[in-house]
Amino acid sequence: MTETIERLLDRARQGDAEAVSMLYQRFLPGVFSYVAARVPDRATAEDLTSEVFLQMVEGLARLRARDEASFLAWLLSIARLTVAGYYRSREKEPLLLSLQDQGRQDSPADSPVGPIDDAVRDPLALIEGQEDWQAVVQAINHLTEEQRQVLVSRVILGYDLATVARMLGKQVNAIKALQFRALQRLRRLLGDGSGSLRVAQKRKERVP
């Protein structure tokens, strides 16, 4: 039976290293996804993820979080600050790539970046291609923080709506809307090409 986060946190605060390991294992995918979605390469993502968890270990004694949602929110806030620190310390702005689909009529607010290469129009192809991952990162960096957190916690990690709602301090309906807008905007930033995102069709092509 999976131990509750509350119990794990209590044990970790009491000095139980095993509980710290279990917390780490449980939240590593989420933190790594969040960080990796915001930095251009895996090495940097791993470095920053390490920083986040080291800060977690140092902050456990002072932590007041009692449940999974608040603990994840705390971890993601550390991750957000760590990523921000990374860009600030290196005086690096997230790489600006052209993401605008020439075939789309994005509003200026939705398209803060220049046009994307015509050869890369399919968001799925962008995600799949390692060389184009930077474009995905750039697109995710153009989402709002709430949209990013919903994308990570709900879409990537698969947390239920109620947990994500508690984490962000919002209503469930607001999370649904955020989720929709995040994906819609991401698709727009990546450029959805000419309707090539037919999941079912791809599924049929791959799975006999």
Added chain:
Amino acid sequence: MKPLDERLNDYLERLMKEQEEARHPVGGCPEPALTQEQSPSPDLESLVGLAWRLRHAPQLQVDPEFARQLERRLVDRYAELRQRSQKRRPLFTALRWRPALAIALSLCLLLCLFCTSLLVLAAQVTDPANPLYTLRRWEQHVEIQLSSNPASQATLNLQMAREQLSVLVRLADSGQGEAYQQGLLDLDRQVDAAASAIARLPAGPQRDQLAGDLAALKSDSIHELRHLLSRLGLPERLATTRELGQLGDTVPTLAHVTVVLQSHSTNGLVTITLTGSDLQPGAQLLVNGAVVEAHETQRQSQGLIVFVTNWQGNQRLQSLGILNPDGTVAQTNAIALTSAGESHQRGGSSKPTSTPTPHGNKPTVSPPSHGDQSLVLPYVARLEALAEPGCGGGIRGHTATPGCRVTKT
């Protein structure tokens, strides 16, 4: 029809559920097969597809080797932090994880807080009848002890004595006899302590100044205490007179008191001779702490007064004294009892035959060793009656002895 965000959420929920049920390994999950009924909108399909690709994007998956290495680092770091924290803050760590200790310490802290509050409260108490007054005296004592040098101690004592003087005025007005006497003792103690501290100072301007302050305090105290005398009861007057004497004022004292029973008198006439100092003209006789009416028959300057009064009834002789017109009082229970017959027979040169008891209430009587025993014995019996309780003797005085009558001879 449901809004788009609701429908998107429904699709995602369904896919996640299917994936959970199928228990596909992460990264190898096949893309969801949505039926036409499940995903009628190509727009939604593209969003779901994007979400699904993102969910399984290899760039977002953790490398197992990295995960293992980081876990080791974390555990090591955690152990290091624990060790450091235990070395640095063993108490806080112990408190955090030992509730009983934390409760005990909290109680101690509360107790400290309570004691501090009590000390603060006690510091404001000036009434000796207040239960916190003892604590205040202790605080003052500690404060003086902590003073670094005799000059500071003297200054503190002088300051406290002045405060005490104002408290005495208030206590006298409010008629709190016991508290007043206690306050008087404290004043005496503070004045003595100040004098002692000044005496320890080397000669110099500082000592002269403090000595001047002490003299001024004594002068003010004498003035205030004399002013208070008229408002006090007899016990407080006695204490105040004693304190006035300590402060250097002129106060009455009794060195010797003799009671002589008239041998020829059938109604109990007694002659009381008081010898001492500052026995002022117009002083009143005090018997057992009460003013009695008596006739002053003789006076030698301010050193001797002779009263004659009538002695009958049930009053037991415990003390004799005088009340001066200025309100000062002197009293003693060292009384010599004798008879006039014996005195006359011996030409007035014999010593009193009773033995004074300076601290007791019952003077003992010894019959004279010479002379006619038939004459002496009845007087001795009457003297015994003066000394013994319930013997039927007593001084008649309308002030303090109801039923007694004062007779002037």
